[in-house]
Structure formats: C-alpha cells, structure tokens
Amino acid sequence: MTVLLAVVLLLVAAAGTAVVLTRDPLDQAIVASFFGLLLGLAFLVLQAPDVALSQIAVGAVALPLMILLALAKVRRGSR
Amino acid sequence: MTAAARRRAFLTAAPLLAAFLVWGLSGLPPVGDYRGPYGLVLNQVAVAERHATNVVAAVTFDYRGVDTMGEEFILFAAVTGVAILLRAMRGEAERPPEEQARGRRVPGTSNAVRVIGLALLGPVMLFGTYVTAHGHLSPGGGFQGGVVVATGALLVYLSGEYVTLRRLEPESMIDLAESAGAAGYVVVGLSGLVAAGVFLANALPLGRPGTLLSAGTLPVINLTVGLEVASGFVLLLSEFLEQTLVLRGTGSTGAAPDPPGRPPAVPRTPPGGSPDPSGRRR
Numbered sequence: 001m002t003v004l005l006a007v008v009l010l011l012v013a014a015a016g017t018a019v020v021l022t023r024d025p026l027d028q029a030i031v032a033s034f035f036g037l038l039l040g041l042a043f044l045v046l047q048a049p050d051v052a053l054s055q056i057a058v059g060a061v062a063l064p065l066m067i068l069l070a071l072a073k074v075r076r077g078s079r
Numbered sequence: 080m081t082a083a084a085r086r087r088a089f090l091t092a093a094p095l096l097a098a099f100l101v102w103g104l105s106g107l108p109p110v111g112d113y114r115g116p117y118g119l120v121l122n123q124v125a126v127a128e129r130h131a132t133n134v135v136a137a138v139t140f141d142y143r144g145v146d147t148m149g150e151e152f153i154l155f156a157a158v159t160g161v162a163i164l165l166r167a168m169r170g171e172a173e174r175p176p177e178e179q180a181r182g183r184r185v186p187g188t189s190n191a192v193r194v195i196g197l198a199l200l201g202p203v204m205l206f207g208t209y210v211t212a213h214g215h216l217s218p219g220g221g222f223q224g225g226v227v228v229a230t231g232a233l234l235v236y237l238s239g240e241y242v243t244l245r246r247l248e249p250e251s252m253i254d255l256a257e258s259a260g261a262a263g264y265v266v267v268g269l270s271g272l273v274a275a276g277v278f279l280a281n282a283l284p285l286g287r288p289g290t291l292l293s294a295g296t297l298p299v300i301n302l303t304v305g306l307e308v309a310s311g312f313v314l315l316l317s318e319f320l321e322q323t324l325v326l327r328g329t330g331s332t333g334a335a336p337d338p339p340g341r342p343p344a345v346p347r348t349p350p351g352g353s354p355d356p357s358g359r360r361r
Contacts, residue, residue, distance in 0.1 A: 002110075005110065046110070049218035050133075050135045050136075050218045050219065050220065050223070052218075053210065053218060053219055053223035054222055054223050054226070057223055057226035057227055057230070058226060061226070061230050061233070062226060062229075062230075062312060065233060065316070066315070066319070069316075069319035069320070069322075070319070073319070073322045
C-alpha cells in the first residue's frame, strides 16, 4: 500500500513538473489532462473514491476542454 | 529582471521553501491516522440515522447540506458569469472579419473518432445516470454523475455532429434545466422546513439501507445536483462551441471554397437554418 502510494505520488509529481515544463498551451492542455487523471488515481489510492471521481471528471475532461476551447477562440480572434 | 537575477532569486528562495515544506510535512500524522472525532462518530451513526451506505453523501447532502447548497450556487454563478461574458463577446465577433473568410481549412473528423464517439455516447450517459442515482449507496453522486453526463454532449460534438448537438440541446431548455436543478435543491430544503420545521431536514421516508429508494432526501438532492451540474457544463460547452464554431461556419461559407478532398467537419449552414446533409456526406 505504501509502495503503491509512493509510486502514484511520484507519478503525480512528475506529471505536475511536466505540465510546468510544457511551454505550448495546446500541448499543456493535454499534459494537464494526464496530470488530472494521475491525481484522480492518487485520490483513489488514498481511499477517497468520491473525490477521485470528481477529480477525473473535472481535472481530466472538463478543465482541459475549457482550455482547448478558450485557445481555439483566442487563436481565431488574433488571426 | 534579467534571467540571471531571476535564477538567483529562485535558487535562494527554493531551498528555503523546501526546508519549510519538509519541516511542515514532518509534523503531519501518518497516512490513515485519523485524529478528528467527527468522522468516527459519523461512521458509527450515519447508516443507522440516515440509511445511507455512502457516509460521504450523508455528510455532504444531509449533515452539511447547506454547505453543499452554497457550493452548488457557486457553480451556478460561475456558469452564469461565463455565459454572460461569452454572449457579450458574440455580438462583437459576428461582424464577419475579412481574414476569416479566406483560406480557412477545417480539418475533417475521422471516421474512427466518429464511430467511437457515438458508440461511447450511450454507455457514458448510462454510467453518468447510474453514478448520480446511486450517490447515497456508493461513491459518486450528483456532481460526479452530472459531469459524466455532460461529457456525452462533448462526445456528440467530437463525432462531428454539431448540428445534432444543437438540435439535442436547445439553449433555452438547457437554461431551464440548470435553473430547475439549482432551484430543486432549495425546494427540497424548504419541504424539510414545512414538514419538520428545519431547513433541509431529511423528512422523506428513509427506506431500507442499501436500496435505491432509501436515505430519504439524499437521492432527490443528488438528482437535482446532477441536473444542475450536467446542464451547467453543457451550457458552458455550447457557449464555447458557439463562440468558435459559429464563426468557423460563417468563415467557410465565404468566397474561398474548401480544398478538394477535405470535407468540412462543420456544416455550412449556420445553426438555426436547416441542416444540409449533402454538405457533410462523404
């Protein structure tokens, strides 16, 4: 259990760093989605399935979607 | 600030922050060592008192029901704010800008995405409804289930069926559903006030623990929250899509024809007009 938790937390840390290091917003939205998924997994390992469900739905789907749509709008407007 | 100065500032601040973080974390109790009394008490009494086998749901929708109502209205206000912002922008954007009429290429939706999107639609909607309806029994509830249901609308859009999406969800209906969901929570609260003299009192029959119709008002509140969250997210999605796609639609009806071999993913008729199926068949 502790090993699993450590592995998941390290994955979350790596994904979080990857989000910061990704400089293109479009790529960043996808990496952030992956980070949201891993964070949901961490909540699941920490025995908080309710929170994990919210995290996966919002962090892995809704938030990247909003970023993508906003990017589409901004890029269209600036051209 | 130059790059070197920034690096120096970071290199001095980072170890300090790390030291404080380690100091703070070393004082935390180990994972699973719970020292608050309330959780233990609730674990003992929730099933007996509320007949809800998911104690988390009993806390969020009953013992702390007023907090959750506030949270729901935060979401409601946020969605309303985004809708208002985007509506104001739409008026500016509908003047057809010259540069958008020319040379815009709309990438087509691949058949694989279309088939998988439509195949997933049914299971996703069913799963979202299941998560919402079983919130008082197992992990989940109106919020989680509502977001899952809302991703169904995203799947319809991803499958390239934007006109279908608009027909499935007229905006006035979505507005109405969102308001009804938000108001439903208050109505449940007021019914508790009338029946038991306390706002949000769990006045409905509690039923047998572990069955779908149990835990009194919990499943009712879960359904209203699910309705509010699902329609709120769908409203967000359609506002954003209208911002990007309606413009894209008017852009491709401009002078420039689409390059051969690249069917437009979006029908040329603007929403509201009759959909033209011949424009998007391959």
